[in-house]
Structures are given as structure tokens and as C-alpha cells.
Amino acid sequence: MKKFKLFVWLIIAFCLALFIFSNKEFFFAGTDLSLDLVFREYHLGTFPNWLLFICWFVLGMIIAYLFSVPHRLRAKREIKNLHATVDSHLEKISTLKTQVERTADAAETPRSEDHHDAPAAPDQPQEA
Numbered sequence: 001m002k003k004f005k006l007f008v009w010l011i012i013a014f015c016l017a018l019f020i021f022s023n024k025e026f027f028f029a030g031t032d033l034s035l036d037l038v039f040r041e042y043h044l045g046t047f048p049n050w051l052l053f054i055c056w057f058v059l060g061m062i063i064a065y066l067f068s069v070p071h072r073l074r075a076k077r078e079i080k081n082l083h084a085t086v087d088s089h090l091e092k093i094s095t096l097k098t099q100v101e102r103t104a105d106a107a108e109t110p111r112s113e114d115h116h117d118a119p120a121a122p123d124q125p126q127e128a
């Protein structure tokens with residue numbers, strides 16, 4: 001599976017490189033950036049288009065990560081609560097097992113006074 005993933009990523013990288021080098025004139029051409037506010041205009045300079053594509057991609061990844069943070073925190077809190085529930089259930093199970101073992105041991109150990117008066121087991125013939 002690791003080799004397959006590597007192969008897929010290599011194909012994607014190859015297609016991306018092919019796309020960029022096919023459109024080399026566009027990606028290496030510069031774009032003049034300016035920020036026009038109501039009260040002032042800023043000239044930011046000329047940047048190559050490939051750099052702008054990378055900057056917008058990284059900015060999109062950051063925004064996507066920030067939108068996923070609340071969900072991750074909720075999931076982490078839920079996992080913590082579920083682990084606490086599992087631990088309490090395991091404690092309860094061990095307590096119940098201990099009680100069952102004690103009850104079984106008490107039932108297997110005959111009392112001295114009950115032993116003499118106890119009737120014979122039904123599968124054994126009784127002597128008269």
C-alpha cells in the first residue's frame with residue numbers, strides 16, 4: 001500500500017510539473033500587486049505568479065486548519081469523557097468479578113454443620 005501511495009503521489013507531482021512547464025510563460029510572468037484602500041493606495045511590488053499560487057494555497061490550508069480546530073477540540077473532549085466512562089466500567093466489572101468469585105468460593109466450601117445433614121447427590125444411589 002505504501003508503494004501504491006508513493007506511485008500515486010509521483011503521478012500527481014509529474015502532472016503538476018507538466019502543467020507548470022507547459023504554461024511556463026504564465027507562471028514565471030510577474031503580477032503587479034497593489035492594495036487600494038479608500039483613504040490610501042499601497043503598491044506592494046511585482047511578484048511571479050507561481051509565488052502567488054503558493055501563497056494562496058498556504059493561506060487556504062491555514063484557514064481550513066483554523067476551521068477544523070473547534071471540531072478537533074470537541075472530539076478530544078469527547079474522547080477524554082469516553083475514556084473516563086470506560087475506566088469506570090472496567091472498575092465496576094472488576095468489582096463484580098470479585099463478588100462473583102467470593103460467592104462461588106462460599107458456595108463451594110461446605111459448612112461443617114451442613115455437611116453431615118446434607119442429603120446424597122441425586123445421581124448417587126442412597127443406601128437404606
